[in-house]
Amino acid sequence: MPQKTIIVGIAGASASGKSLLAETLIKEFPSEHVCMISEDSYYKDQSHLSMEERVKTNYDHPESMDHALLLKHLNMLKEGQTIEVPEYDYSIHNRTNNTRRVEPARVVIYEGILLFVDPALREAFDLRFYMDTPLDICLTRRLQRDIISRGRDMESVINQYMETVRPMFLQFIEPARQHADLIIPRGGKNQIAIDLIKTKIHSLVN
Numbered sequence: 001m002p003q004k005t006i007i008v009g010i011a012g013a014s015a016s017g018k019s020l021l022a023e024t025l026i027k028e029f030p031s032e033h034v035c036m037i038s039e040d041s042y043y044k045d046q047s048h049l050s051m052e053e054r055v056k057t058n059y060d061h062p063e064s065m066d067h068a069l070l071l072k073h074l075n076m077l078k079e080g081q082t083i084e085v086p087e088y089d090y091s092i093h094n095r096t097n098n099t100r101r102v103e104p105a106r107v108v109i110y111e112g113i114l115l116f117v118d119p120a121l122r123e124a125f126d127l128r129f130y131m132d133t134p135l136d137i138c139l140t141r142r143l144q145r146d147i148i149s150r151g152r153d154m155e156s157v158i159n160q161y162m163e164t165v166r167p168m169f170l171q172f173i174e175p176a177r178q179h180a181d182l183i184i185p186r187g188g189k190n191q192i193a194i195d196l197i198k199t200k201i202h203s204l205v206n
């Protein structure tokens, strides 16, 4: 009988530590059995827009995501098929022409801000985790990260935060925490949460 694929979803505010938790979990399992996919890879294609227009997109609204493609790929992985995940480049606010090949794995960990908003998508996860990190810490981390790694300056990060990131967090992301199976405080370095999740995933896999 083919082995079941366990699909894990990690949601929470931007820079709340979702990627760090996913990366930490991956290290806890043999690499060939676990893979990680970021919801950000599924931002809608914006090739038809100018750079000036792309900057104005609300990247924290569910409409900015191609969740239909994400769900299609998720189901393909469940069926044992290989997928080509779009590669995203934050500096051009768009997908590149490249894709990343992801082979079927025993455990697939998705991380993203809006994973639990759409009912059809959130139901696809076997386990749902929500990172409960205070917003001031998220903003501080986001400022550092976006300036160092995503080609932004302080003014643009703060403007975007006030105009879309914070309002969309309050409207969509925070209300969706009610759908999580486990709320994780103190971010991706919470060793007790990591141990609990590891044990649960092991019990589902074996």
Ligand SMILES: Nc1ncnc2c1ncn2[C@@H]1O[C@H](COP(=O)(O)OP(=O)(O)O)[C@@H](O)[C@H]1O
Pocket (backbone or CB within 6 Å): 012, 013, 014, 015, 016, 017, 018, 019, 020, 021, 111, 141, 142, 145, 186, 187, 188, 189
């Ligand atoms: N518990 C933590 N303590 C210190 N730094 C952290 C912690 N969690 C995340 N970070 C740092 O904050 C930044 C954002 O974390 P990340 O995991 O990328 O967030 P997300 O995926 O939720 O956007 C990264 O630079 C990461 O190294």
Ligand SMILES: Nc1ccn([C@@H]2O[C@H](COP(=O)(O)O)[C@@H](O)[C@H]2O)c(=O)n1
Pocket (backbone or CB within 6 Å): 013, 014, 015, 018, 040, 043, 059, 060, 089, 090, 092, 093, 094, 112, 113, 165
């Ligand atoms: N072109 C883009 C696309 C996305 N963002 C921001 O990324 C955040 C989600 O990614 P995390 O790793 O922080 O979870 C989201 O809050 C978007 O505002 C962007 O700035 N530019």
